[in-house]
Amino acid sequence: MLRRGGDSVAAVEAAVRVLEDNELFNAGKGAVFTADAGHELDASIMRGSDQAAGAVAGVRSVRNPISAARLVMDRTRHVLLAGDGADDFAARSGLPTVTQDYYWTQRRWDQLMEANAEERDGRAGRGGTTGAGAKGADSTKGTVGAVALDDRRHLAAATSTGGMTNKTPGRVGDSPLIGAGTYAKDGTVAASATGHGDVFIRGAATATIAHLMEYGRLGVAQAAHQVLIKQLPQLRGDGGVIALDAKRTFDAPHSSPGMLYGYLTRDGRIITKIFPSESPANE
Numbered sequence: 001m002l003r004r005g006g007d008s009v010a011a012v013e014a015a016v017r018v019l020e021d022n023e024l025f026n027a028g029k030g031a032v033f034t035a036d037a038g039h040e041l042d043a044s045i046m047r048g049s050d051q052a053a054g055a056v057a058g059v060r061s062v063r064n065p066i067s068a069a070r071l072v073m074d075r076t077r078h079v080l081l082a083g084d085g086a087d088d089f090a091a092r093s094g095l096p097t098v099t100q101d102y103y104w105t106q107r108r109w110d111q112l113m114e115a116n117a118e119e120r121d122g123r124a125g126r127g128g129t130t131g132a133g134a135k136g137a138d139s140t141k142g143t144v145g146a147v148a149l150d151d152r153r154h155l156a157a158a159t160s161t162g163g164m165t166n167k168t169p170g171r172v173g174d175s176p177l178i179g180a181g182t183y184a185k186d187g188t189v190a191a192s193a194t195g196h197g198d199v200f201i202r203g204a205a206t207a208t209i210a211h212l213m214e215y216g217r218l219g220v221a222q223a224a225h226q227v228l229i230k231q232l233p234q235l236r237g238d239g240g241v242i243a244l245d246a247k248r249t250f251d252a253p254h255s256s257p258g259m260l261y262g263y264l265t266r267d268g269r270i271i272t273k274i275f276p277s278e279s280p281a282n283e
């Protein structure tokens, strides 16, 4: 899309839609279960050129929550719509709707059963377990996000998630909150986060990265490292972020053991990684 001259907002929406439609990820199809065995999805998108943003929280029948977030940005005077109002808005806007069973996957069901068993045995941590990854190991995150810079040097960021396994119905995480899970401002950074959302909200994670760059004059890697590796672990939250600056510098620091991410190099190669020390065959 970017090679064809498309803009960064369209690119991040398109990238996130692909991931939402893939049941491997905790977003759209494949979203995790709430404590009452339902699905409530959160998503947001932000345009760096004018800091316009749109988000939906707790939607239950939108196939692609990121597109609903985009429409909130483009067609309403609001930033965030939640619950039934957000579902109704998406349906009225012509987006494909689904019933809750669309999101169902065996893997996520097993994770809910495991979380229930942990709770019964008193092994559960605060606020449930994070959304994805190898069974029993919180080594990868399933929330999806995308960041992009287009030919006109406009940045954009998007994030979409099912939230955390076994979350209390009605709980909203960082992903639909601008400045927590998603942020984009031209000349500074586009960032999208995954991890313990409640902590990312308290730490204003992605906005802090942007402010460290804008006011603290840190580079993107330093700023992201400061927030992800230094600050959020002090609040007992782990996770990761994908961050891209206006000069095409990309970084993806994470305090979780692993994080799946990929990026397109200037010469058109696609690099994918899970663990920082890894040197994949495609690099």
Ligand code: ASP
Binding pocket: 130, 131, 132, 141, 142, 143, 161, 162, 163, 164, 172, 173, 174, 175, 193, 194, 195, 196, 197, 198
């Ligand atoms: N940040 C997401 C949330 O708290 C979960 C995740 O990224 O794994 O809703």
